[in-house]
Amino acid sequence: MKTVRLTRDALLTALALILFTIEARIPVPVPIPGVKLGLANIVTVWAVFLLGAKDALLILLARILLGSLFAASPAVLLYSLSGGLLCFLLMLVLRRVVTADQIWVCGVLGGAAHNIGQIFAAVLVTETPALLSFLPVLTVSGMAAGLFTGLCAQFLIRRGIWR
Amino acid sequence: MLKTRTWILLLAVLFFSALVCLPGSVWRRGTDTAPAALGDADPGREADPGGEAAGGVSSAAPLYANLYMDGICMWSGSLSRLDTAQRFIAETRYGNNLVELEPGRIRIADADCPDRLCVSQGWISRIDDLPIVCLPHGLVIEIAEEAEAAEEAEAADEPETPS
Numbered sequence: 282m283k284t285v286r287l288t289r290d291a292l293l294t295a296l297a298l299i300l301f302t303i304e305a306r307i308p309v310p311v312p313i314p315g316v317k318l319g320l321a322n323i324v325t326v327w328a329v330f331l332l333g334a335k336d337a338l339l340i341l342l343a344r345i346l347l348g349s350l351f352a353a354s355p356a357v358l359l360y361s362l363s364g365g366l367l368c369f370l371l372m373l374v375l376r377r378v379v380t381a382d383q384i385w386v387c388g389v390l391g392g393a394a395h396n397i398g399q400i401f402a403a404v405l406v407t408e409t410p411a412l413l414s415f416l417p418v419l420t421v422s423g424m425a426a427g428l429f430t431g432l433c434a435q436f437l438i439r440r441g442i443w444r
Numbered sequence: 445m446l447k448t449r450t451w452i453l454l455l456a457v458l459f460f461s462a463l464v465c466l467p468g469s470v471w472r473r474g475t476d477t478a479p480a481a482l483g484d485a486d487p488g489r490e491a492d493p494g495g496e497a498a499g500g501v502s503s504a505a506p507l508y509a510n511l512y513m514d515g516i517c518m519w520s521g522s523l524s525r526l527d528t529a530q531r532f533i534a535e536t537r538y539g540n541n542l543v544e545l546e547p548g549r550i551r552i553a554d555a556d557c558p559d560r561l562c563v564s565q566g567w568i569s570r571i572d573d574l575p576i577v578c579l580p581h582g583l584v585i586e587i588a589e590e591a592e593a594a595e596e597a598e599a600a601d602e603p604e605t606p607s
C-alpha cells in the first residue's frame with residue numbers, strides 16, 4: 282500500500298514537472314511576469330480531488346522545489362511557493378463546496394489565487410508596492426488560464442482514469 | 445452547494461471587475477514597443493513614445509524613472525530632461541541588467557536572467573505604464589513624477605556610460 286502511494290505520487294510529480302518544463306518553452310504573448318498557462322496545475326487539481334489533501338500537498342511541494350531548480354533561478358522559488366500554497370488552500374475549501382461538474386470553478390479561482398499570492402510575495406520580498414499595479418492583469422490572466430486547466434482536470438477526473 | 449449558473453455568474457463578476465481595473469497601459473503595450481516613428485506617423489494614436497512627446501511632457505510634469513533593487517531605490521533619472529540616449533548596467537545581487545534610456549522612455553535592453561521577461565516588456569514612457577520588473581533579480585523600474593533617489597546619482601553615472 283505504501284509503495285503504491287509512493288510510486289503514484291512520484292509519477293504525478295514527474296508528470297507535473299514535465300508539464301512545467303514544456304510550458305517554459307511555450308512563448309507567452311504578453312511579456313508580463315506571472316502570465317502563463319500553469320499546466321502543472323492540472324495535476325494539482327486532479328490530486329486534490331482524487332488523492333486528498335496530503336498527497337496533493339506533497340506533489341505540489343515537490344514540483345515547486347524541483348521546478349524552480351530546473352527551470353528558473355532559485356529566487357523565483359518563494360514566489361511560486363506562496364502562490365502555490367494559496368491556490369492549494371483555496372482548493373481545499375472549494376473541494377467541499379463544488380460538485381463533480383463544477384471542478385473547473387476550482388481551476389479558475391485557484392489560478393487567480395495563485396497569481397495573487399505570487400504578487401503579495403513579490404511585494405513583500407522586493408518591498409516594492411508598485412508591483413500591486415499588476416494585480417488586475419494577473420487576476421484576469423490567472424482566471425483565464427485557470428479555466429483551461431480546470432476544464433482539463435475536470436475531464437480527467439470524470440473519465441476516472443487510474444482511480 | 446451552489447448551482448453551476450451561480451458559479452458562472454460569480455466568476456464572471458469577479459473577472460469583469462478585474463478587467464475594469466486593468467490600467468489602460470495594458471492595451472497600449474505592444475504598440476509601445478514599436479519604434480517611435482510609428483507613433484509619429486499615426487496622428488490618431490497618442491504619440492507619446494519618442495522625442496517629440498518628451499518635449500511636450502517636460503513642460504507639464506517632469507517624469508522620472510526610479511530603479512529599485514529589492515525595494516530600495518538605487519537610481520533615479522529624469523526622462524523628460526534627457527536629450528541623448530544612454531545606457532548603463534544595473535548590477536543586482538543576482539545578476540546584471542542593461543538599462544537603456546532615450547528621451548522620454550526607458551527599457552531594459554539586455555539581462556542575464558533566465559526568462560528575460562524584463563527585456564521583452566520593452567519601453568515604458570508614462571506614469572500609468574506598468575513598471576518593468578525583473579523578478580529573478582528583484583529589480584523594478586517605475587515611472588513617477590518624483591525622483592526617489594538623489595538625482596546626483598544619475599550625474600555620477602553619466603561619465604561612465606559612454607566609456
